[in-house]
Amino acid sequence: MSIQFDRLFQHSPNAYMVLDRQMRFVEVNQAYELLTGLPRARLLGRALFEVFPGATNDDGSPQADVLRTSLERAFSTGERDVLALIPYTIESETPNGPVLDVRYWSATHTPLRNDDGDVIAVMQHTTDVTEVHRLREEVRRAREATGVTAEQASEGVLSRAAAVQRDNVRLSARQAFLTDLFEQAPGFMAVLRGPDNVFDLANEAYERLIGRRDFIGVPLREVLPELTDQGFFELLAQVRETGNPFVGRGMPVTLRQDDAEDRTIFVDFIYQPIRDSHGHVEGIFVQGADVTGREAALSALRESEGRFRTIANLVPQMVWSARSNGELDYCNQRWYDFTGLPDGATRGHDWEESLHPDDRDRARALWRRSLATGEPYDIEYRLRFHTGEYRWVLGRALPMRDATGLIVRWMGTCTDIQDQKRVQEMLERSQEALRTADRQKDHFLAMLAHELRNPLAPIATAAQLLKMAPDSVQNVLQASEIIDRQAIHMGNLVEDLMDVSRVTRGLTALKRRRVRLSDIVDAAVEQTMPLMTRRGHRFTLADRSVGVELWADPSRLTQILSNLLNNAAKYTPPNGTVALEIEAVGPDVLLRVRDNGIGIEADMLSRVFELFAQGASTPERHEGGLGIGLALARSLTRLHGGTLTAYSAGPGEGSTFELRLPRDMPPVLDEDLPE
Secondary structure, three states, X not given: OHHXXXXXXXXXXXXXXXXXXOOEEEEEOHHHHHHHOOOHHHOOOOEHHHHOOOOEOOOOOEHHHHHHHHHHHHHHXXXXXXXXXXXXXEEEEEOOEEEEEEEEEEEEEEEEEOOOOOEEEEEEEEEEOHHHHHHHHHHHHHHHOOOOOHHHHHHHHHHHHHHHHHHHHHHHHHHHHHHHHHHHOOOEEEEEEOOOOEEEEEOHHHHHHHOOOOOOOOEHHHHOHHHOOOOHHHHHHHHHHHOOOEEEEEEEEEEOOOOOOOEEEEEEEEEEEEEOOOOOEEEEEEEEEEOHHHHHHHHHHHHHHHHHHHHHHHOOOEEEEXXXXXXXXXXXXXXXXXXXXXXXXXXXXXXXXXXXXXXXXXXXXXXXXXXXXXXXXXXXEEEEOOOOOEEEEEEEEEEEEOOOOOEXXXXXXXXXXXXXXXXXXXXXXXXXXXXXXXXXXXXXXXXXXXXXXXHHHHHHHHHHHHHHOOOOHHHHHHHHHHHHHHHHHHHHHHHHHHHHHHHXXXXXXXXXXXXXXXXXXXXXXXXXXXXXXXXXXXXEEEEEOOOOEEEEOHHHHHHHHHHHHHHHHHOOOOOOEEEEEEEEEOOEXXXXXXXXXXXXXXXXXXXXXXXXXXXXXXXXXXXXXOOOHHHHHHHHHHHOOOEEEEEOOOOOOOEEEEEEEEOOOOOOOHHHOOO
């Protein structure tokens, strides 16, 4: 309907222009262009008094003052203001150049309001009455002047009257043209006069809308009694009382046609007050369009959208949609529950702020690629949870295309996969641990085979000696010593393996009693000293805990300390230094074993107490071992309620092992009591 009224405005034979509150041209019609001699393009956006500044009246006042005052009055009061006759000089373009021409105008200034009733513009209806004014002045001067006969005055008057008559004929033709436009307009229009809303005018579209004819001069209540209780009579009364227009959008109206069933349609319409010369509302202009089809489509769309939103909020995933340019325009409730953000906070491209900073560039680049190529969007990234932490989600989106194949929308989901990620990481760690354990097992088996094979060679040699000289006492004694020594070595290996098996299965029970720590230290040093002597190490002992007693299993405690001293001796190159320091620390006693050996790498330091873990073999370290000594030592330490830790600055920097044991223990089980 706005298109048709624009045509009506543009083709009206009367000159119209519209000004905003800054007195700038908002719109002009063709008649105004012809009247002023200026094209529309040169007027729109420019100030009225810049284009038409006017001249000065005979009394020295600016011609523009009267016009400006009338316009400001219309803006401030919201009522129509009429200027019956004002002189105003305009500049006209002629073949000989611009010419200033004093014209006389009649102008009506009508306020235009927005939906809230505020005056936002003023429409001016302008009529050039210069000829009429000059005719009237000539008649007046003819009557007053001396020396002019009535016939002469009459002759001038008749000439001017003839010109006015010709103008009236043209005006009547234009009025007929406007009447035809009114009748043929596709939107319904009517004019209601007086407090009873009597039909003054109605076009054919209005007649088709209500299904009635020949009702001009009849009150609205008689023509459409079914409008009672639908609120339209009350709206008309409100417009008449306030003088403010009313605009209805998609309003339902129920109409009745003869004996047919009532039908409900939807209309867009406006009730525009019509004012008389005093500004009083004398009628109401009704204009609108039947939008039932549009409202039905909107209703179906709302129903479809409602179903979509319900389904989207039922699914466990976060659901979102984006325009073809990638701007997010919808997120379901689960998205906002997950992120903790308020509804609408991630529209457009703001959703990127919820991503982990390390994932934004990657997610943004992949999203731009999908938008450019139409390829599905598939990515894993971290999304900020409502608690502030970041959780892993799987983001996916597919394009929706129209009949021509153009992408019109993207539909996507985000699925929380944090638990799956954790399981995956645990599986990967488990697999790596299994691979490491498998490598350690293989290494252990190789070492075990090597350690068990080493005693067999001397035993086999001893057996050969016995075969060659079974009667030689010297050979028998030598072979016996070899066999005995190697048998003891193999027994120790087997005992270590059995110890590990018992400890790992929880079958080891300590036989605790009160023991002096110095006795434990002496026994452990005695066991380790042959190896240290053989390798040329310098051993130092600094005992600052004289007289300390422990509640412990003496054999197991000796085993722990000898393991640490033996380990230091094996991993320290010949002629190195091994030190044992002992001191009381609060309720505990601390035994520190230091060496200046090969040291421990950082990755090995974290698993040095694991079963079968061993440092790299070196030419200096050839004492063998199964890699179970430190694991066994830590397990036995824990059974005593203590801790065993390792430190090293790195390869070549030596190692330090600290054994911390409590000096007092709580009551123990019966099997732990001394026999």
